[in-house]
Amino acid sequence: MITGSPASRLSHAAPDWRAAWRDAVTDPLELLSMVGLPHLAAALPADDAGFAMRVPRGFVARMTHGDARDPLLLQVLPQLAEAEDVPGFSRDAVGDLAARDAQGLLHKYQGRALLIASGSCAVNCRYCFRRHFPYGEEIAAAGAWRQALAHVAADTSIEELILSGGDPLSLATGKLAELTDGLSALPHVRRLRIHTRLPVVLPERIDDAFTQWLEAVPLQKVVVLHANHANEFDGDVDDACRRLRDAGATLLNQSVLLAGVNDDAETLSALSERLFAAGVLPYYLHQLDRVQGAAHFEVDDARALALVQAMRERLPGYLVPRLVREEQGEPSKTPL
Template sequence: MIPVASTPLQQAQETRWQALWRQAVRDPRELLALLGLETQAQRISEAAARQFPLRVPRGFIARMRHGDPEDPLLRQVLPVLDEERVVAGFELDAVGDGAARRGGGVIHKYAGRALLIATGSCAINCRYCFRRHYPYAQDTAAAAGWREAVARLREDASIHEVILSGGDPLSLADHKLAELTDALRAVPHIRRLRIHSRLPIVLPERVDAGLLDWLRGLPWPATLVVHANHSNEFDASVDAAMAKLRSIGITLLNQAVLLRGVNDSVAALATLCERGFEAGVLPYYLHQLDRVVGTAHFEVSDARALELHAGLSATLPGYLVPRLVREIAGQPGKTPLAQAASGTAAAV
């Protein structure tokens, strides 16, 4: 991810969420010390931390279990030696983003919708990130005041939905988001806006009056897809953020990634779906891991994933069961894992 620096003047003008973001922990040893896990320092990969630096907000750290080296939230963010393993089949671009780049931060894979790499910045660097090797410095929509990105969207009248992604689009200041959506208003064929963001989960203070004002003023129906992988990621502060978003009519969905050692049990997945629903968030996707270099230690086999999903379907009502999918480069949508495993593509 692109690192974020700020000047003293900017720091004086920053909002509370920006100040908390700037205070995020970036040293793996500091993270372990905060959790009473100094003896686990031998697990840290210095090479992985250089290639993809640690970044985790202190509020998210507060949800981790003190003294537990296997805490499911810690596992998602700590750079470990397993990331250095070279594993066949794991690539730099596992989902075909490169082939779908259209310039100006626009990625166009699926009919009717296009994705904007709004920024390369995130509030948290998740070790399983499928864009951990993405060339953000060369291709973000915020560059040049969004002009190239908006021009690309205007050229293709088949695009009815714009998806803001990154990085994390909500890491942008409210005025930058407003610049983009003000420009998009002039594109008549856009009907819907979707935002994919982890910030309301890892830094719920981002859902403040300024963000709500921006969302409230949008001319299109808006859906916010948040990203939580474990029920412990929800707490009272996240619940409050979700309530604010629901109060202005935002549709809230959750996407999760199936991760070994994090949520690879029926009990963990069921609790995640139920806890999210308590916060007003409906399960959307459960992604099979994208096979990106450095992430093999998170992989759950397809057979086990299907078994877990069947167990989840037998445990929860249908509306609380996310779709189990894999992204296959070149396919026109996410592919249900059952079809992917059998070799038949039925995109959703």
Template sequence: MILAAPLPMQPRGWQQAWRDSVRDPRELLALLGLEAEAGAVPEAALAAFALRVPRAFIGRMRHGDRHDPLLRQVLPLDDELRTVPGFGLDAVGDGAARVARGVIHKYEGRALLVATGSCAINCRYCFRRHFPYAEETAASGGWAAAVDAIAADPSVSEVILSGGDPLALATHKLAEVTDRLRAVPHVRRLRIHTRLPVVLPERVDDALLAWLSALPWPVAVVVHANHGNEFDANVDAAMAALRGAGATLLNQAVLLAGVNDSVDALATLCERGFDAGVLPYYLHQLDRVAGTAHFEVDDARARALHAALVARLPGYLVPRLVREVAGDASKRAL
């Protein structure tokens, strides 16, 4: 396998690595030796949902391979412009589950805070690519409305930081919400859903680790990798550091056509993640958001792939195959 030019982690701040991300598809394709493909990138898809990819993530892509599974996750395609019945703007019912600004309460005992709309990488299959972040960000107003809503509901024992990506926020901003949550006696657990330790491992710095280590609750960090090639030595080091700070690490993936829709790819993802100390958690069927239909794998094939995974791997390495259905009391097992 020939990768793009090595892009090793440098001793610099994660904010600078973020600023250095590639935003022009022509530059992205040139870095991969695919300049001839630049004319096929649709401007309308790019205008609807911008491209953003950290250079370290590009460094894990295969040079010269138009069908590289990491590239497919980020490159705008004409397929995004198709109108497909059944694919809408809010596929998982976030709007109906809103209980306060930036607070989504779908499942018993758990409340999700939309901490920010920012991400270090724009994944083309993103289920919140149409989410109204400007009006629905929990960090607005110093988190007061979000934490007040949680404090008023004693059934909530677990708070989930999501987004966007919560680790896109500066660590002192994260500390603001956890400092407020310390005063809520019924909160027993904190969960953080983030892609940054995978796509921008520089984010796992000393300040973040000190914050995690000082939290008063058990913490689960749910990372998001869809392919084994997303792991490298720098990601491994970030995962080890998170574990050292006391976090339990889980991975959730999305089943994506052309990315990981084979038994070999899924098995490698589960095993490679576990090598890095991350336990497989969920394998999601695609959320049917407008612009993502070309990633969909039908349910019959999804079940067949999962059954083959069960036959191949020990049970603790097999994620649950699920779909999120608006209005359901939990993720729906398939």
């Protein structure tokens, strides 16, 4: 266990990831200019469709210049379709607010609790199921995590704590250490699971201070990445994954099936192969959470099932992710 106050013991952390965070592209016109597509400006929605665009420059650099259908670009560029009111799509697609048990703490499944650690992300994915979430009222890190820790301490059935958001790695490493210091007094908590997109979109975040903290956490550690296409990986992402593994984390990946991005068997198979080359095991392939503004990304169940069957015919079983959907009130993800 790392000793000393969180603020003092990690003050040497390199600022590079913060600089890259601040330098993100937030203007859709600038993004289109960077990828050689300024003529698409007329197709942009007003005011980012009510959901601000944000994408790190390193992620932009992996996009194919001049390709309006680039799968990375489509994940982050605001679209006019986001303003359409589609029946069956809502602001709280998976019942997060109904599962609230304490400030920033969601308790949906037996043995696991999820902390909304932060409302910030390095990238704002246009299909984000929490794009309408009231982060201003529901941040577990507020007040040194006191409400969340008190709830977890009182419920000894909770064996795994899940950090989500937003992106929990948007927090300073010292802030994360506040939480894990508090967990050290709770023997019933055995695992820490971190859901994050930062090692993929902002690999600079996995710096020395972060890996020192993670390695010292006396729990089983699982890091669930979120990548949807093989092109999201480069050498820097590979290095971030290696550093996470060296710090003792098991690496899994969750993808979302997205029309126009990864809805063909060759693309999904290439993603699984690329994940495994980086030391990451494919875990879930999610059917789209039906959040307002994301209907244009939806793939129907019959096609989704056919794609997974095609993957089974191409890949060893351990590289085929489980196709699931999250449904409000169910005791687990629903396999399809």
